[in-house]
Amino acid sequence: MRVLLVCLMLATGGFTGSQSAAETRVPGSQAEISLSFAPLVKQATPAVVNIYARRVVQERSPFAGDPFFRDFFRNAPGRARVQNSLGSGVILSADGIVVSNYHVVGQATDIRVVLNNRQEYAAKVLLGDEEADLAILQLEGAEDMPHLELRDSDTVEVGELVLAIGNPFGVGQTVSSGIVSGLARSGTATGNARGYFIQTDAPINPGNSGGALIDVMGRLIGINTSILTRSGGSNGIGFAIPAGLVAQFVKQAHDGFDRFQRPWAGMTGQPVDADLSETLGLDVPGGVVISALHPASPFAEAGLQVGDVILEVDGSAVNTPPEMLFRMSVAGIGAMSDVLYARDGDVAHAQVAMTTPPEVPAREQVSLGEDAVLPGLTLSRINPRVEAELGTSFAVKDGVVVLDPGPYGARAGLAAGDVVLGVNGRAVQAPGDVDVLMRQGGRRVQIEALRGTRRMVLQFRL
Known part of the structure; x- marks a missing residue:
């Protein structure tokens, strides 16, 4: 904290003297000269890896979809093409568990992971999910690996200093700094990821996908996944998948699942805006109003009804359906979540079971x-x-x-x-x-x- 305090005082003119003097002041001692993120970077970068993945894709004939030619080319074999992808990953345990983005390693036939000391490992995907854009890998033959500690992402606050570590454009491992610009971002990320994100202005570029977003203690708070850009480069609006969801992915991978199991809500809902809040008798807009409930929904079993407004899940506010699904996913299958909801102007709590979707009726496949x-x-x-x-x-x-x-x-x-x-x-x-x-x-x-x-x-x- 001494490093951050001194840096902030320099940036804002917190030392005695005029503003111009503060802006032009040179370091006055060897201790001030040595202030930097270097010790933090040295600690964290060994756990951030470069990932090279290959997949074989079949290219269809351009005539296959033509109304005249499609019958001629319908059964024609496609041409195999090797597709390469480049990204980053983060080691989370000494035995070589790595987290990355699904769009980096999904459906890959060959995955090669390179550490910053140039050691290479083959890897296989244990669990992947395209919707969350997360994948858990296992390094083959790995032991005593450097790894990062997961931080509870619910404790992250806007304005915190963060570092983004990855391999942008394939130039090699790179570190960029910034702050947490926003929380609970949903519906704004590009690519396959859907849901809830941490926003940062730390520069993130192609190749950073799957890399680490860490705090000033070197703890992982998110996995860099996407940016908003028109040029293809960083415009200061990047998104990271919170560590809370990453922890659930790791848990399910250890439990032997190869597909991520989401708790089932059995309901549809919509955000409560200003007009809707007035209709529902709420003082301020917020929450998710239930518009439909499946008869077997765990929310219905807990006593909730169509028209109720879900305000919080496990003490965290929810304002969009993706945010509510994120809170349920972080709680995990088998948990009992405390749900705060409003009905006819009154507020109440309900204990809702986090369960998998039921096979009702039987599928009769x-x-x-x-x-x-x-x-x-x-x-x-x-x-x-x-x-x-x-x-x-x-x-x-x-x-x-x-x-x-x-x-x-x-x-x-x-x-x-x-x-x-x-x-x-x-x-x-x-x-x-x-x-x-x-x-x-x-x-x-x-x-x-x-x-x-x-x-x-x-x-x-x-």
């Missing part, structure tokens, strides 16, 4: 065999677990969804996530109905489906 009309077509009932696996929320909650269209279903125009409403003019009640109804249509088959909110009719001949 069906994969059609070789003798079916559309071999390889895989169907399931819609339920909360299926919605979570597909990463979507269907417009209808009781129906049959396509999990995999198979080669013939794709040729007919079906895609994963399509909801099958009817076949040959008859409503579909269960996954097993689809093939039965297609066989009853003679040589011509008609499928009515819902893609998002758009209804469509697919017709083909056998």
